[in-house]
Amino acid sequence: MxxxxxxxxxxxxxxxxxxxxxxxxxxxxxxxxxxxxxxxxxxxxxxxxxxxxxxxxxxxxxxxxxxxxxxxxxxxxxxxxxxxxxxxxxxxxxxxxxxxxxxxxxxxxxxxxxxxxxxxxxxxxxxxxxxxxxxxxxxxxxxxxxxxxxxxxxxxxxxxxxxxxxxxxxxxxxxxxxxxxxxxxxxxxxxxxxxxxxxxxxxxxxxxxxxxxxxxxxxxxxxxxxxxxxxxxxxxxxxxxxxxxxxxxxxxxxxxxxxDAEGASHDVHVVVTGAGTEGAALAVAREIARSNLVKAAIFGNDPNWGRIVAAAGCVPESVAPFDPARLGVRVNGVQVCRDGGAHEDRSTVDMTPRETLIEVDLGAGTAKGDIWTNDLTHDYVEENSAYSS
Amino acid sequence: MxxxxxxxxxxxxxxxxxxxxxxxxxxxxxxxxxxxxxxxxxxxxxxxxxxxxxxxxxxxxxxxxxxxxxxxxxxxxxxxxxxxxxxxxxxxxxxxxxxxxxxxxxxxxxxxxxxxxxxxxxxxxxxxxxxxxxxxxxxxxxxxxxxxxxxxxxxxxxxxxxxxxxxxxxxxxxxxxxxxxxxxxxxxxxxxxxxxxxxxxxxxxxxxxxxxxxxxxxxxxxxxxxxxxxxxxxxxxxxxxxxxxxxxxxxxxxxxxxxDAEGASHDVHVVVTGAGTEGAALAVAREIARSNLVKAAIFGNDPNWGRIVAAAGCVPESVAPFDPARLGVRVNGVQVCRDGGAHEDRSTVDMTPRETLIEVDLGAGTAKGDIWTNDLTHDYVEENSAYSS
CATH class of the missing domain: 3.60.70.12 (L-amino peptidase D-ALA esterase/amidase)
Structure with a gap:
């Protein structure tokens, strides 16, 4: 219709x-x-x-x-x-x-x-x-x-x-x-x-x-x-x-x-909670969603929380106040990072579903925000390098 | 030594x-x-x-x-x-x-x-x-x-x-x-x-x-x-x-x-001139250097000036004042874009050297700034998805 x-x-x-x-x-x-x-x-x-x-x-x-x-x-x-x-x-x-x-x-x-x-x-x-x-x-x-x-x-x-x-x-x-x-x-x-x-x-x-x-x-x-x-x-x-x-x-x-992002192999939902404001949550979610290292790791079925935490750390404190030592990260439900350090064994994360859920708790408030993105794949590089030539 | x-x-x-x-x-x-x-x-x-x-x-x-x-x-x-x-x-x-x-x-x-x-x-x-x-x-x-x-x-x-x-x-x-x-x-x-x-x-x-x-x-x-x-x-x-x-x-x-970026096939020098301030020039250069679409195009030996101009347009006017209709772009010396539109034939650009020079003239002043980056390649995706697994 x-x-x-x-x-x-x-x-x-x-x-x-x-x-x-x-x-x-x-x-x-x-x-x-x-x-x-x-x-x-x-x-x-x-x-x-x-x-x-x-x-x-x-x-x-x-x-x-x-x-x-x-x-x-x-x-x-x-x-x-x-x-x-x-x-x-x-x-x-x-x-x-x-x-x-x-x-x-x-x-x-x-x-x-x-x-x-x-x-x-x-x-x-x-x-x-x-x-x-x-x-x-x-x-x-x-x-x-x-x-x-x-x-x-x-x-x-x-x-x-x-x-x-x-x-x-x-x-x-x-x-x-x-x-x-x-x-x-x-x-x-x-x-x-x-x-x-x-x-x-x-x-x-x-x-x-x-x-x-x-x-x-x-x-x-x-x-x-x-x-x-x-x-x-x-x-x-x-x-x-x-x-x-x-x-x-x-x-x-x-x-x-x-x-329908054919170049992608995962649809990635980045959900940031525990923020002081929705704007802060969105800024952190967007930074994670834009990190080529995070996106390439997801393509490799790697729940690389270090890259997620590092991407969060690139957001200026004036934009999103939080204490890096309180960060928590869940990937597809597994709490791989707690209080800014390793927690549950990341090898237990099942990365095979097309939909990947990244949940980041800033521990700095009650606001939240989310961004959808895709992983960074060979097909992305291929289709975007060959298109107009 | x-x-x-x-x-x-x-x-x-x-x-x-x-x-x-x-x-x-x-x-x-x-x-x-x-x-x-x-x-x-x-x-x-x-x-x-x-x-x-x-x-x-x-x-x-x-x-x-x-x-x-x-x-x-x-x-x-x-x-x-x-x-x-x-x-x-x-x-x-x-x-x-x-x-x-x-x-x-x-x-x-x-x-x-x-x-x-x-x-x-x-x-x-x-x-x-x-x-x-x-x-x-x-x-x-x-x-x-x-x-x-x-x-x-x-x-x-x-x-x-x-x-x-x-x-x-x-x-x-x-x-x-x-x-x-x-x-x-x-x-x-x-x-x-x-x-x-x-x-x-x-x-x-x-x-x-x-x-x-x-x-x-x-x-x-x-x-x-x-x-x-x-x-x-x-x-x-x-x-x-x-x-x-x-x-x-x-x-x-x-x-x-x-x-030494082994994943890369081009070293890309983005030089922005004609800016009101060095900060404005650097902001535009960085936005271009960070565009996955620009970087994938360079991997494909494609002097895709449309993506370069579009990346420049993503910089807020408060950060870098310029008139998009006055933008000029040279790729490896060929002026592929002038006054915001197509100029010299882009098929004449030689993209085979490892070093790629992107020159953008904002037409808004005399300050300049430059950023070095690399192209986005299959090897980048491969090495960054396979590393820790």
Missing amino acids: SITFPQGFRAAGIAAGLKSSGAADLALVVSDGPLDVAAAVFTANRVQAAPVQWSRQAVADGRARAVILNSGGANACTGPDGFADTHRTAEHVGALLELSAQDVLVCSTGLIGERLPMDALLGGALTARDALEGGASAGADAARAIMTTDTVEKTATATTPSGARVGGMAKGAGMLAPQLATMLVVLTTDAVVDAATADEALRSATSTTFDRVDSDACMSTNDTVILLASGASGVETTAEELTDALRQVSSELARSLVA | SITFPQGFRAAGIAAGLKSSGAADLALVVSDGPLDVAAAVFTANRVQAAPVQWSRQAVADGRARAVILNSGGANACTGPDGFADTHRTAEHVGALLELSAQDVLVCSTGLIGERLPMDALLGGALTARDALEGGASAGADAARAIMTTDTVEKTATATTPSGARVGGMAKGAGMLAPQLATMLVVLTTDAVVDAATADEALRSATSTTFDRVDSDACMSTNDTVILLASGASGVETTAEELTDALRQVSSELARSLVA
Whole structure:
């Protein structure tokens, strides 16, 4: 189902010829209203692709009706000409749908620094427009068209207690993904909601889901998460209900991004407890999740707590106050480190499951935070060194 | 030559049985004065090995006469017992040399979380004491005894214009090095210098040499750089002369650390120019040097400027103000990116030399800064996943 699960949405996914493989590479999502509410969050990278620059300003008024997404080219670092290409795409799709270009958001993913083949893209937009429909297969087609190195399409749905629906699709193959693992997500809902509430709910939901995935510490120029609200269910949800449903869908999609990191052999959940603040817990969790030595050890099925403790020690005390002599570490349930030193025999840790749980207790408070990452593998190196050559 | 190049020093490197291979694993360096001036810099990791804790307090008075260094065990995360082991080592070496334990500095490198075999270590200290001599071969023996995954011993020497000598030895195999790539360095000089000048000169020299090596962003629990000054030449150098000679030796040793990263196939020099401040230049250089996607691309001989620009964009504007649309990137001399977009054909870049030069112009000022790193390779993953299992 995915993005067509809520009422008031049509979608399409087609092959426009952007990918040399001939695979689907263009997706179109349209909200038929009655509402045209929209919200979005974008990459914090200062080098922002043309579609990010466009969509950021287009959604600033809290309104949008359509999203066009292409794989096969990021349209990043393409200068004013690249921005003109995005603008022209929005104008063209707007004309096809009888919308203002300002109500058309654009997402792109692929190689940085190359112009898009505009004839193929604009021709594909027409094909996609003609293929728009509201059924389940249309949602799946759209989810497939935004895949790059993803092996499966990623979709999720949820329903609020009051009966409004939320659907979502995502692309991004975690740490393996070449070209900075661009993450593109479209969420849809038929709840009746105003722009301010939609924006707040989206930011809250992404902050504890997509923002907690840190597969290789590399932030894309194109990351985008868009929410469209059609209002077609007529159901007025509370902000909390909507946030919960968005969080449920986002969490499922985020987890599927980690699970589809083909280059990875483990999905690693780093959970830090006993922190003074959530920010401190997240800083420590992120440092551990970004340590190449920790990640390589996990690939080798080695519960190397020394590297985990050492990574924690790299976080400045001003960011996360704790006493290194009180650190505790559990790996897959075995307390391999207690009070900063060796405890249970690490040879008893079973590292064979794909999911690895690293629990670190800072012994400095009651706050906690978690990050999902992957291990560092030969396949990661292979796929990220061979991609563009 | 190395540490015995200046007058007034003796050294030894012997096999104490700490390494199961039977290779040399214990080094002893002694200053015979007349001065007993010393200075040191240590890891910024908050998880500090017992020898770091000991040496930091022992050198606080600006005085030391001897350094004992062992490979085969880091003595980190070993709690009060581990600290007692280090203390006992210093007491023992002090007794052997008729020195106060406070004048004996200790360095260790190897696996985290395991106690050292103290009988072997203390017995080895006696053997090392009896082997002390001032010749060139003694310096080489000591340099070999601190190697872990290093393939060659690393030594360097320099002479000040006024005739004082500086020598140095280092261990650390760059990014490949398992167990957090611990870097241990001993520098010696026969210049007549006071403790304050020695401390200032050492900090200045290391800040632009060892501090500019960032092979895999992982900071060790044991990193230590020690300077001993014997004063035996009778030559009073200026602070500037001494700093220059220390910087020359440190630079050579730092470069040799990068060159000996066996897991690496490229040594990567990231030079950022056109920054508002040196701090801004270094922040951008470090972010690029730490990007797994940049490093994997270099392994694949791919001058992927898009990943370089995207890494630069991850540095917050408050840290390094620049306009992404003005970024320029040269790889091995070819300007592949200008004004934030594609420029010269990247297929013309020759990536086959081991040394890769990445030059980034921020177009925002006149300051510059550089970082040395290595590429991300299959061997890095292999050696860091298989080491302790």
